[in-house]
Amino acid sequence: MTSIAFAILLTVLPSMNLDRETAKTQIPRVERIARSLHTDSKLANWTIIVLDLGEFQQACPYEVDKFEACSDPKTDVTRVNADWLMWGVSDKKLRHVLAHEAGHLISGSADEDVADRTGATL
């Protein structure tokens, strides 16, 4: 098999109900930080959706105790709670959470420790 180098196809999108001001400030921020992670060759496609609180709670009901983000390894989609982003979350904390979520997608594991360990290498 030929090995090919490829860059990640990263898409960061606002959810349907996300207000425009939040989208304007947070979408570029999330994209910039997600691109700073070294996911090339580990993750071919990564879609990040920034959702308002109601949409986030609907999309991530299985992690009710988790307020930041959730990921679906079947679709390589990460959902981020815009309310959490707006609460003055530092870039460093956001990077840590995105790395953890990418860790879920790369490892294909729902295990939090595995996601942490994989995310820490990015």
Ligand SMILES: [Zn+2]
């Ligand atoms: Zn997790």
